[in-house]
């Protein structure tokens with residue numbers, strides 16, 4: 001049985017004081033859903049993580065970071081090491097398409113991050129997904145096969161159940177144009193089948209989220225699908241009521 005994980009990726013939004021406000025608003029709205037077994041996480045900017053940790057204590061909310069550098073320490077100006085996050089966050093998003101596209105992160109670099117996050121005792125949320133051009137060229141499955149295999153490379157079999165995959169078709173991110181629930185299910189099932197080829201039964205324990213224009217209006221149908229174990233939510237996670245409505249739909 002896979003626990004549904006609804007995670008909010010706040011991206012480059014919310015100051016420290018706005019983080020306090022949003023978590024304070026959100027916590028009471030999702031308390032009952034957490035009590036019935038839905039896992040709920042928020043991923044504020046790095047600078048707000050320590051404050052967020054204090055504000056969400058006793059709420060049952062989990063905390064995630066949006067990125068990490070795989071190195072342990074050293075001359076990497078502006079970067080954050082896994083050891084700086086462990087003890088603070090449960091999750092770390094790695095390989096988000098914005099990191100891959102805007103900051104040029106490779107499959108190999110994303111894999112190093114996933115391994116470093118696991119080694120530091122946290123769980124990676126490994127993002128995969130095709131561009132619009134790849135989708136229209138019929139390359140979606142090839143892209144997913146490559147990103148999943150590279151992203152999971154070298155991860156010990158008994159660590160795999162801690163890894164969360166987020167299928168985020170890039171054309172659906174921030175566009176208001178979500179994948180249909182049927183398409184999202186098909187892609188997530190395809191990813192699970194790829195994992196099964198690589199790692200056997202671990203595929204049934206790993207959670208696969210859908211992300212890309214998830215809203216209160218489409219969440220219920222998307223989250224009802226058998227291979228979709230949660231959502232990675234961008235824009236709609238910035239409003240407590242909207243995010244709580246998505247959590248309630250899980």
Ligand code: 13P
Pocket residue numbers: 009096168172173174175176211212213214232233234235236
């Ligand atoms: P939106 O929900 O704003 O489309 O963003 C999705 C996303 O990128 C989450 O990581």
